[in-house]
Amino acid sequence: MPIPRSPRRGHAGRLATGLTRRQVLTAGAVTATVPLLAGCFGGGAGSDTVYEQPSGDVPAEFQDRQRVVLWSNWTSNNAKVLQENIDAFHEAQSDIFCEIQIFEGYDNVEAKLAASLQAKQVPDISVLSDVVWNRFYLNDALEPLTGYFDDSFGTDSFHERFLAEGTVKDDIFWLPFGRSTPLFYYNRDIFAEVGLPDRAPETYEEYREWAKELKGYSSGGNDVAMRAYTGADDWYFQGSSWAFGGGYSDGLDMLLTSEATVAALEFDRAFIHDDGAGYLSSDPSGDFVAGSAATVLESTGSLRGILDAAEFEVGCGFLPTQQTTGVPTGGGGVSIFRYASDERKQAAWEVIKFLSTGEPSVRWTLGTGYMPTTKAALESAEVQQRAEENPNFRVAIDQLDVARGPDVVRRYVPECVPEAKTVIQAVYSGGADPEPTLATMQANLEPAVEKIRPLYEQRVGS
Amino acid sequence: MTTVDAAPPAPSARRRSALRRRQRRGAALFALFAFPNLALIAVFAYWPVLANLYLSLTSWDFIAPEPIFVGLANYTRLLTSAMFLDVMATTLTWVVVVVGVSLVLGVALAALFSMKVPGTTVVTGIVFTPHVVSGAAIAAVWLFIFDPNYGLARVAFDLVGMSSPAWTTDAEWALPALLVVSIWKGVGFVSIVYLAGMQGLPSEVLEAARIDGANRWRTFTRVVLPLLSPTTFFLVITQTIGAFQAFDVIAIMTGGGPAGATTTLSWLIYDQAFARSNVGYSAAAGTVMFVILMVITVLQFRFVEKKVHY
Numbered sequence: 001m002p003i004p005r006s007p008r009r010g011h012a013g014r015l016a017t018g019l020t021r022r023q024v025l026t027a028g029a030v031t032a033t034v035p036l037l038a039g040c041f042g043g044g045a046g047s048d049t050v051y052e053q054p055s056g057d058v059p060a061e062f063q064d065r066q067r068v069v070l071w072s073n074w075t076s077n078n079a080k081v082l083q084e085n086i087d088a089f090h091e092a093q094s095d096i097f098c099e100i101q102i103f104e105g106y107d108n109v110e111a112k113l114a115a116s117l118q119a120k121q122v123p124d125i126s127v128l129s130d131v132v133w134n135r136f137y138l139n140d141a142l143e144p145l146t147g148y149f150d151d152s153f154g155t156d157s158f159h160e161r162f163l164a165e166g167t168v169k170d171d172i173f174w175l176p177f178g179r180s181t182p183l184f185y186y187n188r189d190i191f192a193e194v195g196l197p198d199r200a201p202e203t204y205e206e207y208r209e210w211a212k213e214l215k216g217y218s219s220g221g222n223d224v225a226m227r228a229y230t231g232a233d234d235w236y237f238q239g240s241s242w243a244f245g246g247g248y249s250d251g252l253d254m255l256l257t258s259e260a261t262v263a264a265l266e267f268d269r270a271f272i273h274d275d276g277a278g279y280l281s282s283d284p285s286g287d288f289v290a291g292s293a294a295t296v297l298e299s300t301g302s303l304r305g306i307l308d309a310a311e312f313e314v315g316c317g318f319l320p321t322q323q324t325t326g327v328p329t330g331g332g333g334v335s336i337f338r339y340a341s342d343e344r345k346q347a348a349w350e351v352i353k354f355l356s357t358g359e360p361s362v363r364w365t366l367g368t369g370y371m372p373t374t375k376a377a378l379e380s381a382e383v384q385q386r387a388e389e390n391p392n393f394r395v396a397i398d399q400l401d402v403a404r405g406p407d408v409v410r411r412y413v414p415e416c417v418p419e420a421k422t423v424i425q426a427v428y429s430g431g432a433d434p435e436p437t438l439a440t441m442q443a444n445l446e447p448a449v450e451k452i453r454p455l456y457e458q459r460v461g462s
Numbered sequence: 463m464t465t466v467d468a469a470p471p472a473p474s475a476r477r478r479s480a481l482r483r484r485q486r487r488g489a490a491l492f493a494l495f496a497f498p499n500l501a502l503i504a505v506f507a508y509w510p511v512l513a514n515l516y517l518s519l520t521s522w523d524f525i526a527p528e529p530i531f532v533g534l535a536n537y538t539r540l541l542t543s544a545m546f547l548d549v550m551a552t553t554l555t556w557v558v559v560v561v562g563v564s565l566v567l568g569v570a571l572a573a574l575f576s577m578k579v580p581g582t583t584v585v586t587g588i589v590f591t592p593h594v595v596s597g598a599a600i601a602a603v604w605l606f607i608f609d610p611n612y613g614l615a616r617v618a619f620d621l622v623g624m625s626s627p628a629w630t631t632d633a634e635w636a637l638p639a640l641l642v643v644s645i646w647k648g649v650g651f652v653s654i655v656y657l658a659g660m661q662g663l664p665s666e667v668l669e670a671a672r673i674d675g676a677n678r679w680r681t682f683t684r685v686v687l688p689l690l691s692p693t694t695f696f697l698v699i700t701q702t703i704g705a706f707q708a709f710d711v712i713a714i715m716t717g718g719g720p721a722g723a724t725t726t727l728s729w730l731i732y733d734q735a736f737a738r739s740n741v742g743y744s745a746a747a748g749t750v751m752f753v754i755l756m757v758i759t760v761l762q763f764r765f766v767e768k769k770v771h772y
Contacts, residue, residue: 280720290611429633
């Protein structure tokens, strides 16, 4: 008599479907896991959703106050200045305690925010960079702030150009705070020795001519290049693309393959590889300060550091023009999160209001080197005095009048900045042909642009 | 009336019952001890793998309320892109060079250390130190060394009348530069493991080789190396997995650049998720890496292990 096989073994467990018991159980487990996994991400928050505050430490003397959590990217000196202002806020009133939680760099704040939204916890205020806040806005995570302004603190408190950048459909979502623009820095000693004028070049063409005059100049046995380029930030290329009459995009319509944008990158390629006047550096401002490069394009926020570190006379000027001016604004601003409770949002607003008015706003500008973003700070006696004493600081303020926010694709499409960095690195380092390189970038970005287009048109407008 | 007492259970039935109780108690005890570890592994190892697999089938930017299910679109895009081939070529170069050179240098250093010449302890410490120092700190130091304007490498090149390459900003030099740093950081660990392996070799076998007239080189290649094959097997697997996951040195020194020249699969995963907000695409790349590592490990166990002498 044949021995019946155990139903647990081999193929004897095959069911009517033709599948083994193990296969059916596995399929069942996977099917059951998918909704479970899906439930782990997102959650579709409604307009009345309130998320928890991130945990932290409240000193005993502030236990009774409404707690506000501020996520900041600033470390070292800037963190110290911000904390001084918050300490002053704690002294000035007795209802609110603000706790700063630091995540170094804009990218880390963004990553932490993304994770916190999944954990259904949000800070009340967060610093967001100029190319990041828009994405949180698109996903309806930011609180509209226009209604919080009143007679004592109106929208006209801020510099219009900066305020406009954080305004969508007449509502303000992002307030200027640590804002900056690029400046043209030059080594006045080298310029004098070579016989170049004591000013920044007016056009990129003039810049190139001057670079030819510098050719062969050496200091301490080292050949000195005209410009140390960075490959870690496409901010300066955004500016030069405008200066040559092009740009990244007009709305969501790409301009990367336009003649003018290609010409801007071709200028850099020729400057580096035909003229030997520039090079891709891992630390451009360090090279400038060390005397390896005669000029550098750097943030206004670096002004103080460069002046302190350089052992030569530093000159500052507007960025060169070509067809037109090309000065992008940059840096960070602050937003309040929609998912905080009303009490937390109101308290957060009080913190922002304090930081953006009177002495704190002046202290922030003078202590960090960021641009004064409020009219009160700009017109204050201290800031004006600093501008009188240091003409380079005056240059930074004056250049604001010709500055503007990044193109829409750079702000709303997350792939844009990394793609642009790859492109400029390929051209600066390997001397790649700008036209096909930019064409590839445009082709790579097209799907990403199309992905956000419906949401962009709905939330921002065509 | 006569009452009949129930017959006592047969001795064999009692034994079976006692055995079952013991087995149940043993299973309960096993569960008690194993559960904390199993729970941790399930939450921090298997759950992320499953979650990653799910995310790889979606389009999501971390911020949107819900991931959108897109099926296999991320895999199609990834596996058909020219960029992926470049990334895989860089990754394989990285893995082969780092693992190969680390093992060769590591066993050579271990052989030197095992000779116990004066000063060996100090040198062993110096060679091992980079392994325990944070990768970010090492990368920051090497950035200074490689600086073409004022770095230590420039001084060395000046001595022989050559100009230093732009190590981290030249697409041709960036990968070799990172390989140097990665090997320098890891070779100490490999050499210490090999040294431990050598110290555990049976002395009678080495003695027999010597009596048979084998010189040092022959003894090393024909006796020591084959006897070290379990150590080599362990190192090949751990170093391969480690090389695939290399991140810190790349992040600090080049950020995957210039122009993608140092973008490995691990950097691609980070870059797509956290710089480009392409969570689904990044998760697909993560799954591909998981599969590659699984296949390599299984192949090593199936074919390489046969050549291992335990």
